[in-house]
Structures are given as structure tokens and as C-alpha cells.
Amino acid sequence: MALDETLPRRGFLKTLSGLGALLAVEGLAGAARPVAALGAGLLRGSDPGDPPIPNEIVARIYQERFGDRQPRRGHVVLDMPELAEDGRYVPVAIESDLPMTAAEYVKSVYLIVDHNPDPLVTAFHLTPALGPLAIQTRIKMKRTSWIRAIVETSGGELWADYKKVETTLNGCG
Amino acid sequence: MPEVGRTKVVLPERIERGEVIPVRVVVQHPMDTGFFRDANAEIIPAWFINEVRIYYGDAEVARFEWTSGISRDPMVVFNLKADREGPLTFVWRDNKGGEYRGTAEIRFSA
Numbered sequence: 001m002a003l004d005e006t007l008p009r010r011g012f013l014k015t016l017s018g019l020g021a022l023l024a025v026e027g028l029a030g031a032a033r034p035v036a037a038l039g040a041g042l043l044r045g046s047d048p049g050d051p052p053i054p055n056e057i058v059a060r061i062y063q064e065r066f067g068d069r070q071p072r073r074g075h076v077v078l079d080m081p082e083l084a085e086d087g088r089y090v091p092v093a094i095e096s097d098l099p100m101t102a103a104e105y106v107k108s109v110y111l112i113v114d115h116n117p118d119p120l121v122t123a124f125h126l127t128p129a130l131g132p133l134a135i136q137t138r139i140k141m142k143r144t145s146w147i148r149a150i151v152e153t154s155g156g157e158l159w160a161d162y163k164k165v166e167t168t169l170n171g172c173g
Numbered sequence: 174m175p176e177v178g179r180t181k182v183v184l185p186e187r188i189e190r191g192e193v194i195p196v197r198v199v200v201q202h203p204m205d206t207g208f209f210r211d212a213n214a215e216i217i218p219a220w221f222i223n224e225v226r227i228y229y230g231d232a233e234v235a236r237f238e239w240t241s242g243i244s245r246d247p248m249v250v251f252n253l254k255a256d257r258e259g260p261l262t263f264v265w266r267d268n269k270g271g272e273y274r275g276t277a278e279i280r281f282s283a
Contacts (some may be wrong), residue, residue: 010252030223068246080180088244089244089245089246092242110252113242114241117206117208118240118241118242120238120240121239121240121242121243122237122238122239122242122243123237123238124235124237124238125235125236125237125238126234126235127232127233127234127235128254129229129232129234129253129254130234130235130251130252130253130254131193131253131254132193132252133252134250134251134252135249135250135251136248136249136250136251137243137244137247137248137249137250138243138244138247138248139242139243139244140206140241140242140243140244172206172208172241172242173206173207173208
């Protein structure tokens with residue numbers, strides 16, 4: 001993919017984590033709490049090795065946004081640190097090799113943090129005017145959790161990638 | 174006190190027509206979850222951007238649904254096909270009815 005030429009991702013993520021560290025020193029509002037173990041799943045993901053649906057809230061998000069469609073792994077890469085020192089500033093990068101043409105494009109990108117109070121942290125709704133999918137942002141995490149990046153194409157296909165991210169400092173309250 | 178809603182858009186210095194460019198935007202906003210307390214143990218009420226709309230010229234090219242799970246002073250980087258000159262406008266709306274805007278001009282290098 002020519003994306004790396006467009007977005008100097010690695011350097012940018014470094015900048016981000018540096019910023020997070022700086023802000024962490026500046027003021028610590030939330031007290032650190034013990035890291036809880038990942039809960040047992042209610043449902044299974046569609047591919048072996050996918051994280052199971054962890055709770056009713058995430059199950060409802062799947063039902064509302066995807067109906068009966070199950071995301072499959074592929075065509076999307078979720079890049080996050082394995083260990084996020086500060087749950088208030090966790091860098092996220094989502095990229096995809098799916099086409100972005102008028103006929104066929106990524107319509108939506110859903111980012112779900114299983115163990116946040118409000119797990120659907122963001123939904124990005126896109127158009128072909130944007131060009132190849134490469135989005136970066138920063139999110140909050142309450143505690144260690146699986147993160148789901150699910151993209152929906154204009155044709156209704158769902159593609160996903162998952163990362164488990166460890167965190168100790170509660171960024172949600 | 175930072176100015177809530179102040180928007181900074183960073184574009185490449187040189188833009189060629191038809192090029193895919195990275196757009197980097199930062200908006201000042203507390204993005205309070207409503208779960209934290211202040212120094213006097215009072216709950217800090219939830220106050221966060223929940224809708225973002227991005228316009229390129231007159232066309233809406235993206236819409237983001239956000240929650241307080243986006244970090245304070247939100248930052249987003251995304252690609253844009255720079256196929257015409259015109260304003261790139263960000264409209265931020267928050268859960269308390271606030272609306273803020275920021276614009277950058279897409280101009281091609283001579």
C-alpha cells in the first residue's frame with residue numbers, strides 16, 4: 001500500500017505517546033485500579049481466535065449496527081500499543097486496503113472497547129472523497145480490554161481486526 | 174483556560190491536484206465523561222463532542238459519531254483526495270448544545 005508515504009504513521013504514533021506521557025505528568029485525576037481479567041464470553045466471534053462478545057452492551061451494539069451479519073477478519077488493520085500506560089490517551093490507527101471509489105468504498109468504521117462504560121467509542125462515517133482509509137485518533141480506556149475495529153463497506157460487508165490492550169491508569173472515571 | 178472549540182488544521186505545505194493528503198486536526202474540548210470528580214469531590218458533568226461533520230467545499234465528506242471515550246482535546250488524522258481547491262470545514266457539536274467550527278483552505282502549489 002502507498003499509505004505509508006501519505007501518513008508517516010510510526011513517527012506520528014511516537015509523537016502521540018510522547019504527548020500522552022507529558023500530559024500524564026501534568027496532572028493525574030483518576031486513581032489506578034486493579035486490572036480485571038477479561039470476562040467470559042456470551043457469544044462466539046465468527047472466526048476461530050476472535051474475541052467472544054463480552055457483555056450485553058456489546059451484543060446490543062452488534063445487533064443494532066450489524067444485524068445478523070458477522071464481521072470476518074481481514075482487509076483492516078488496527079494498530080495500538082499492547083500496553084497503554086495512560087488510559088486517558090491511547091493512540092489508535094486504523095487502516096484498510098479496501099477500495100475507496102464511487103462504486104465501492106468503506107462506508108463506516110466502528111471502534112469498540114469491550115470494557116469501557118460506553119463501548120462504541122466512535123463511528124466514523126466516510127465517503128470516497130477521503131481516499132484510502134487511514135485514520136488515527138486517541139481514545140480513553142477504563143481498563144485492560146479487547147478493542148474491535150470493524151469496517152462496513154458500501155456493499156454491506158463487514159471486516160474486522162482485534163487487539164487486546166493492557167492498561168492500568170483508568171481513563172474513563 | 175483554553176478556548177473550547179478552537180480548531181487547528183494541519184495540511185501539507187505543498188499540495189498537488191489529485192494528490193491524497195493527510196489532514197491532521199485538533200480541537201480543544203474537555204471531553205468530560207461525567208465519571209470524574211473535581212478537587213472538591215464534586216462530579217464533573219459530562220461534556221463532550223458527540224458529532225463531527227466535515228465539509229470539502231459544499232460537500233459533506235465525513236461524519237463522526239463520538240462519545241466521551243475520545244481523549245481530551247480530540248485529534249484526528251485522515252486522508253483526503255485533494256481534487257479541487259476550496260475550504261475544508263469542521264463542525265463540532267457537543268452534548269450541551271455547543272457548536273464550533275474550524276476551516277482550512279485547500280490550495281494547490283503553483
